[in-house]
Amino acid sequence: MVSLEKIAHLAEECRFDSLGPARSPAVVSVDAEKLSTLGGGTRHDVCASTFSPRETPMPGICHAFTQDGRCVSLFKTLYTNHCTHQCGYCTNAANCSRKARAFSYTPEELARITLSLYRSNYIEGLFLSSGAGRDEDRVMEKMVETSRLLRQKFAFSGYIHLKVLPGASHAHIQEAVELADRVSINLEAASASHMNEICATKNYESDILQRQRYIRDMSSETSDTVKTVLPAGQTTQLVVGAAGESDEEIFKRVLYEYKEIGVRRAYYSTFSPQQGTSFEKRKAQPLWREHRLYQMDWLFRVYHFQPGEIRHAFNENGFLANADPKTAIAREFMDEPVDPNTASLRELLRVPGIGPRSAQKIVAFRKRQPIVAKAELAAMGIRIKRAGPFLKINGWRDTTLEMWQA
Ligand code: SF4
Missing domain, CATH: 3.20.20 (TIM Barrel)
Structure with a gap:
């Protein structure tokens, strides 16, 4: 240093x-x-x-x-x-x-x-x-x-x-x-x-x-x-929470920035009151707001989630919970677990715990042989604890939906 x-x-x-x-x-x-x-x-x-x-x-x-x-x-x-x-x-x-x-x-x-x-x-x-x-x-x-x-x-x-x-x-x-x-x-x-x-x-x-x-x-x-x-x-870059704006208002603006302005990246900075400023008495915002907005950003840019899907992560007041937004969206959208042997790449990417790299690994694996056990998925880097409730393999499915992880 x-x-x-x-x-x-x-x-x-x-x-x-x-x-x-x-x-x-x-x-x-x-x-x-x-x-x-x-x-x-x-x-x-x-x-x-x-x-x-x-x-x-x-x-x-x-x-x-x-x-x-x-x-x-x-x-x-x-x-x-x-x-x-x-x-x-x-x-x-x-x-x-x-x-x-x-x-x-x-x-x-x-x-x-x-x-x-x-x-x-x-x-x-x-x-x-x-x-x-x-x-x-x-x-x-x-x-x-x-x-x-x-x-x-x-x-x-x-x-x-x-x-x-x-x-x-x-x-x-x-x-x-x-x-x-x-x-x-x-x-x-x-x-x-x-x-x-x-x-x-x-x-x-x-x-x-x-x-x-x-x-x-x-x-x-x-x-x-x-x-x-x-x-x-x-x-x-946007300041999060200085003016009482909701996460949804911030994210709608960011979607505009990506689509209409062509910005490469949006960055988020959680508001924290500083002494002597006119906002010194305003409430500090939790850092996790920034973190959850980065996760939403990732879902849009890297996983190519559509705005219509993403909006399901916000509550009725337009705020995100301090929980994984991908899981919240999956709960809303996925009527039943998907079979990794037959799911499209797009469907795989919507399963919590499966990222772009692990989705590609699943597709490559199943070209050679069918996936028959969750241990095979774990070996490919899939986080079974998160993905389990949204997958069915060879008749097996995780029925403990209350185990969904944040
Ligand atoms: S007041 Fe601070 S944040 Fe605002 S334009 Fe000046 S230096 Fe930048």
């Missing part, structure tokens, strides 16, 4: 090869408080979908997972923690009474810190978010400039994830799309009315949805001058 002191030291070293020893250290030195404040200020920005503690052990370095499951370290930081918006949950909000001291990087400084960490093998990329500063398009310009320095001046080939600030101009978004591997704009709320409740200074349609459509259209354009446009795609 790289320490704050180490990062500060690496940043200090930068100044001699970047700006020359004649420059005043006060101008270019990066202190641990700045690194810590701007690194810790990204606590609301999620870069991994794991059900993990929100606080990282060291502000500034986070771990994310690639599509193939590889864990990568990123330098995760704000460009500035100064912000004129008033998001009710955020300690950087203009109306927060316990704001940290305001800091900002310069593009050169941030590019060089990133480069030092990268060359020292502490990180594989940069995750850059920011407060809006006094003028969000000006801050966006600086974030783009940081990426440009990295890519063009320093030939940085690591990963770059840039947050697009609400209200950023079309021109700066275009540059961000051309320089980054991934861009994202935080949706935060499930609807315009929920956004109004969370942050009355942002316009949901023009500041966020319109910017998402810009990104969608830019990344679907083919250009000879841009080698691969946004190889890691566009993503978004």
Whole structure:
């Protein structure tokens, strides 16, 4: 684990090869408080979908997972923690009474810190978010400039994830799309009315949805001058439970994002009240809400469940229980157990305890010989305790339906 002191030291070293020893250290030195404040200020920005503690052990370095499951370290930081918006949950909000001291990087400084960490093998990329500063398009310009320095001046080939600030101009978004591997704009709320409740200074349609459509259209354009446009795609993030929204309202919005905006991934961040913010007295939401939403997301993206099936996991008020949503949907939909010898791949994927890989194994196995015992299924990685009540094999079926597992 790289320490704050180490990062500060690496940043200090930068100044001699970047700006020359004649420059005043006060101008270019990066202190641990700045690194810590701007690194810790990204606590609301999620870069991994794991059900993990929100606080990282060291502000500034986070771990994310690639599509193939590889864990990568990123330098995760704000460009500035100064912000004129008033998001009710955020300690950087203009109306927060316990704001940290305001800091900002310069593009050169941030590019060089990133480069030092990268060359020292502490990180594989940069995750850059920011407060809006006094003028969000000006801050966006600086974030783009940081990426440009990295890519063009320093030939940085690591990963770059840039947050697009609400209200950023079309021109700066275009540059961000051309320089980054991934861009994202935080949706935060499930609807315009929920956004109004969370942050009355942002316009949901023009500041966020319109910017998402810009990104969608830019990344679907083919250009000879841009080698691969946004190889890691566009993503978004929602806060869970800050404005009293139900899980169903959140999930409906996410389905829209997948279908209409083409986001690669949606991330969820459970609301937790922070001292000094206008939401400090609101009730903290349980972390399992986030976890259950990730499970729903998985059912849609990976198992290809239809929205009409998925909605059966929500109760009459639109909330998920703290239980496996796949089991809740199976109870609703499956009139009788399925025989793994004859079930289609789609039917197998709807059995709790059977995932895409184990469903494929069942199909491959039964091509060679019939499945005659649950031990054969267990050997293929099927979780019999969960799957048992929904399967019948060779006359055997589990009749203890009350044993359904959460
Ligand atoms: S835009 Fe909202 S969430 Fe982002 S830094 Fe400003 S107040 Fe915080």
